[in-house]
Amino acid sequence: MNPTQSLPYLPLSKSLFPARSLTRDVLLVLGGSLIMALAAQVAIPTQPVPITLQTLGVLLVGAALGSRLGFWAMLAYLVQGLVLPVFAGGTTWFDPGKLFTAGYLISYPVAAFVVGWLVERYGTDRSPLKTFAAMLLGSLIIYAIGVTWLGFALGSVGRFSGLSALLYAGMTKFLLGDLVKAAIAATLLPMAWRLVRR
Numbered sequence: 001m002n003p004t005q006s007l008p009y010l011p012l013s014k015s016l017f018p019a020r021s022l023t024r025d026v027l028l029v030l031g032g033s034l035i036m037a038l039a040a041q042v043a044i045p046t047q048p049v050p051i052t053l054q055t056l057g058v059l060l061v062g063a064a065l066g067s068r069l070g071f072w073a074m075l076a077y078l079v080q081g082l083v084l085p086v087f088a089g090g091t092t093w094f095d096p097g098k099l100f101t102a103g104y105l106i107s108y109p110v111a112a113f114v115v116g117w118l119v120e121r122y123g124t125d126r127s128p129l130k131t132f133a134a135m136l137l138g139s140l141i142i143y144a145i146g147v148t149w150l151g152f153a154l155g156s157v158g159r160f161s162g163l164s165a166l167l168y169a170g171m172t173k174f175l176l177g178d179l180v181k182a183a184i185a186a187t188l189l190p191m192a193w194r195l196v197r198r
């Protein structure tokens, strides 16, 4: 049995396309990974970690696809990065900068799963405030994994210069942007639901 079957709320995509089929799921997963690839191209190349729209993409795709498909969409995105320039600023896994940003990328399936599960369990995407809170939790997961990885990566090349420098380079400088992204998601998702219910 599908473990998410008994959860009380449908994510947006399954409400729009209720007929279950493998084709629907594959198209949603590919669509989700395409949104990520596009979001990654909106990037400001700061060092060692760029500013990008990926976090907004992860959280929106996770909420709209639900836990299972959101997870698979992020996994598909990570696999595409082996051969296609789908990561920040048109890069692949073979870009040297991935030494520092791989932790963020690896966190995306986990964050999308958790945000999708919150939607399916509590209907968080129906309310701006709950969407905002779910986005912050998703971001926390991304930073927990991303910053930990970044610390080890900087250490491995002799560039680790203390916890506060690490937190600034890997998290603090992005926080204002994250609040804006969470606010955008908190506006878009409940608005989409209002349109769907018409």
Ligand SMILES: O=C(O)CCCC[C@@H]1SC[C@@H]2NC(=O)N[C@@H]21
Binding pocket: 040, 049, 050, 051, 052, 053, 054, 055, 087, 088, 097, 098, 101, 102, 104, 105, 142, 146, 174, 177
């Ligand atoms: O190399 C990549 O494609 C991944 C880039 C990771 C960017 C991280 S995600 C969280 C934080 N917010 C941003 O805007 N940038 C960093």
